[in-house]
Amino acid sequence: MRILITGGAGFIGSHFVRQLVGGAYPELSGEDVTVLDKLTYAGNLANLRTVLDLSGVRLVQGDICDAALVDSLMAGVDLVVHFAAESHVDRSILDPAGFVQTNVVGTQVLLQSALTHQVTRFVHVSTDEVYGSIESGSWDEQFPLEPNSPYSASKAGSDLLVRAYHRTHGLDACVTRASNNYGPYQFPEKVIPLFVTNLLNGIPVPLYGDGQNVRDWLHVDDHCRGIALVAAKGRAGEVYNLGGGTELTNRELTELLLRIMGFDSSMVRPVADRKGHDLRYSLDIGKASRELGYAPAIDVTSGIEQTVDWYKQNRAWWEPLKASPTET
Template sequence: MRILVTGGAGFIGSAFVRNVIADAYPGLEGAEVVVLDKLTYAGNLANLESVADSDRYSFEQGDICDPELTAKLVGNADAVVHFAAESHVDRSILGGADFVMTNVLGTQTLLQAALNTKLQKFVHVSTDEVYGSIDEGSWDEQQPLQPNSPYSASKAGSDLIALAYARTHGLPVSITRCSNNYGPYQFPEKVIPLFVTNLIDGRSVPLYGEGANVRDWLHVEDHCRGIALVLGGGRPGEVYNIGGGTELTNAELTYRLIEATGRDESSIERIPDPRGGGHDKRYSVDISKIHDELGYSPQVPFEQGLTDTIAWYVDHRDWWEPLKARSVIDR
């Protein structure tokens, strides 16, 4: 099998690629991987150094909005796993055009290319943020989409286009919607790597308001394993939630990171929430469907995953320092 992985030089995409090349997923042993990545600020070939010499891996720099390039690459693939996206809420509030272009038009361009091939499967990787916010309980996949930020709205649009191609054209598309990811190689504008790297450098961390917003935390290895299950056995035209099962307020997460890095409460800088209505109060996904159909459950305990992640950033300063130095949203 040859798998085209878009956005494969990013945080989650590169984890998936490394695991496929390592034959970590049953049913995908021996698969070849072609990575398509534009190498914007969050794409980093250093994330793929460990597989760069594999004869089952190749890399193509390019834009998913390029119809000629996508037609060529999709035409030579058996399956597409589509990670490529603009994904940061704060950046989308500063300017939404890139999010609409990449997330909506880019997804449509890939889907259109897939129509002209005998593609076995197209997995579109999305986010729980398309559901909006939920005060109690958990969303299942039938929840209406109510996105509140330009980022989540662009992802909701891409989801609907993917489902339309599945229903109108019979394209074998499945969608995954994940909760908040964490783990090694995450770009240091996201909350856990930003806070960890600030704390180990003796700097403060920005906590929005009282830190009451709640997120469900999912280790990237669990997320990618869920994606592999959907690639292997997910039903066309269906959506699958992938969650981690650990809900924390932002304040609870912050205090855990402070304790783990040997700092104290004086490291917290409380600031007004710049996101306004775009900062949803709580996310929580029901994973019954992917559990019952495909046997998924999270395997990485949060405490262990967080400890290992912090240790990775402590040991890989040479990876994150250059990225953080040029990050627009760094504090």
């Protein structure tokens, strides 16, 4: 099987690559794996250092918006797993144009090339943020898309393009929508690695508003296993929610991190709330559970403890990244 993985040097994509090459997904026999990554600030060669020297794995530095490059890589591909995206909400508020270009235009370039080259399956990795915000209950895959940030709007646009290429052209494509991910190798602009690395450096953590925004937390390993199940067994044209089953307010998450790392509330610095900050995300994962046997296996406390330990042991990975200013 020939597999093209976009964004495979990023946090989630690189985990999928490492697991795939390591044999964690026997349903996907990745004999030939090509990683396409632009290697922007969030893409990191160090994320793939354990696999790049293996036979059958190659990294191509390039832009998913480059149609000629994409076409040259797509020929003969059986499976595309599309992770590549601009994903930081704060950055999208300040500079939305790049998000539209990468997330919408880039996805269309990939879809057209996959159609032209008759790719067997296309899996598009998306986010629960396309649904907007929900006061109670949980979203299933039939909920309307009501994105509230430029980032989530661009992801919703890409989701709809995937649907259109399936419905119009018959392209075998699936969409996954996941809740907030965490785990090793996550760029330290995201809340958990930002807070962990700040605390390791004795710096207070910035907590938005009153801290009552609720997120469902999903370990990256559970997420990638769900994506592999969708790639192997998902029905063409379908959307699958992949959640973690653990909802925490941002304040509860902060308190958990403080407790694990041995700090108290004096290390919390309240900051002005984000513009258009969604109050609550919650995914219904019943469809993926029934059809694919998906279930998150890593509970949030042990998962975060393991993640904290990884950042403690891998300062050489994250310290250079913290040296450049990022939004909080």
